[in-house]
Amino acid sequence: MKSQKRTTIYDIAQKLNLAASSVSRALSNSDKINAETKALILKTAAEMNYQQNAMASNLRKGSNPTIGVVVPRINQYFFSNIIAGLEEVTFKKGYNLVICQSNELHAREVAGVNALVNQNVSGIVISIAAEQGSSDHLQQVLDRNIQLIQFDRVLEDLETFKVVNDNHKASYEAVKHLIEQGYRRIALLEGPQELPIFRERKEGYLAALKDHGFPILEELMYTNAWTKELGAIATAKLLEMASPPDAIFASTSDFAALGVLEAATAKGIRIPEELGICGYSNEPFTEITSPSITTIDQFSIEMGKTIGDLHFQELDNSGAVIKKTVNIKPKLIVRKSSQRI
Amino acid sequence: MKSQKRTTIYDIAQKLNLAASSVSRALSNSDKINAETKALILKTAAEMNYQQNAMASNLRKGSNPTIGVVVPRINQYFFSNIIAGLEEVTFKKGYNLVICQSNELHAREVAGVNALVNQNVSGIVISIAAEQGSSDHLQQVLDRNIQLIQFDRVLEDLETFKVVNDNHKASYEAVKHLIEQGYRRIALLEGPQELPIFRERKEGYLAALKDHGFPILEELMYTNAWTKELGAIATAKLLEMASPPDAIFASTSDFAALGVLEAATAKGIRIPEELGICGYSNEPFTEITSPSITTIDQFSIEMGKTIGDLHFQELDNSGAVIKKTVNIKPKLIVRKSSQRI
């Protein structure tokens, strides 16, 4: 029940017979104040258990040292890693992180972004929801001169920094690897083509086939299989074909790859001998399945850090920078599920 | 370069020849304003692209509809699930989440908590860092009448809501299960005993052994093995004993259990026939190892939701509530690594 009022700079000023402005200067380490006075104020502030009221400060300063993050799901390995990496950078700068999850819903994404705008955050970091809609909410962010950084799932048309993986290249490498391992009929599990990342992965797949003189077969491409369950269903369908694939590249996710692995194993198909598998994301579990799953590491923590660096770099150069796209090079992690040489 | 100033309620008031207070009332849906006027204001606000300045509002109201979260690591399955569950609840209430990670360091935990106090958040949700120190920072939270909810790793002495798993019971059940499966020399990988959760798990283990008339053997208890690597090392040591254990309960984490599985498999030991394994946390990967790993589900998303519910419940009853401990019942998930009957 001790609802002691918060100590304010006025309380400190009164106690020391000074003006609040002097207290403020002392606390913000200004040089417009005598060293002794400053020391005294600091000491008294500590004694009185002073904690700055960030709202008052931010209101007056017209800025808020906070970065807002909007991701589809907080508890997805890739996203939580992005956040962890980003937090690493922001913490060092004394910035806070406010997090929203869109749950892949456009309406929630809009609500989240608006809440962040209300808080006058200094930047918003976003990976857009699978359910897409108007991009007015993001345009508004730009209009209000709030830094906007998109990552992974980006809207190309918006002129913002973008931090993405080179999905095309990663996908290309994966398929090339499968080809080199002697697989000849390589199927693709593809994600929703509205999202550029999935389009790029498909293009990488196609390019690799083409460059190696392989035919492009529509029947080997399976749309929207990005969960374990859908991966398994897709696999069942693919393996029932007259001439089934001898490798499946689950470009959607490792979860889909896991579905492939389980469905194929259940059918008694030997991996990697009879069927090669490659996933995407390097989820921790890919290392410990049997066989372990070949996949692509996206360097998510690195990406998070890069996003943070970009934000502060842009802040310093105050808008004069060209909004560029940073490509993080993903890396093919070859494991047992695709090694038969 | 269009750095258009933000629209404020004054801009709206001026345009409509009204007082700012009326605009404020309209926007906050007060009943002290005429319905038509309200509609007009709302319409104009939308046209002028008005977004409330949350800082000004929060400063004036002396409160901030935000909950701060401090966890050891954002990108750990358990914690990111807690956050996801919590976010579910807070979003519905229009509250924001500010996230800090302590990285298991006390200093960072203190810094995070202080930042949250500065922001005058309405509540702080915390799971304390492994590296412990003074609890002054948390005491200060209480002194300032900010709701404090501890979860999972809690400081018993602080009088706050606590949301925890019944670690004792879960541990007891796990060991009971191993005994029922015919295992006779059950080893324990235990976590840092400064943290109550690990003490409780050990006590559950001891109680189960005792209740079933098993001897308590110091040599079967292995301290601080809570990563995959340490789990593997511990296993190697344990299996070298003259009479090695026939089951290992990795009470620290599933990662440790995975280490056990790998180390044992590498030695050619058959699981579950020759060695039973049980982990803790129901990490997604436990389902897909071979064999799959018996573990304990902590219902982390549920926990997150419960934390949120508690916060708002306490807010409504404004402090009159007794700060109680909520026990989430964990559940033993029996899988292949411990089933030999």
Place this chain on the structure above:
DNA sequence: TTTATAATTGCAATCGATTGCCTAAAGTAT
């Protein structure tokens, strides 16, 4: 000693929204 300059400190406005209090107008009852 006088004047110029620099170093400190105080004053008061400001950020934008909220809210208690007050007034005017409109509505209701007798």
Place this chain on the structure above:
DNA sequence: ATACTTTAGGCAATCGATTGCAATTATAAA
């Protein structure tokens, strides 16, 4: 028609920190 109650809306203080400008004091230069 008079008195009383509602209703609507305005005024101005307030939340706590910051900051431009003014005032004061100390220091240096002449």
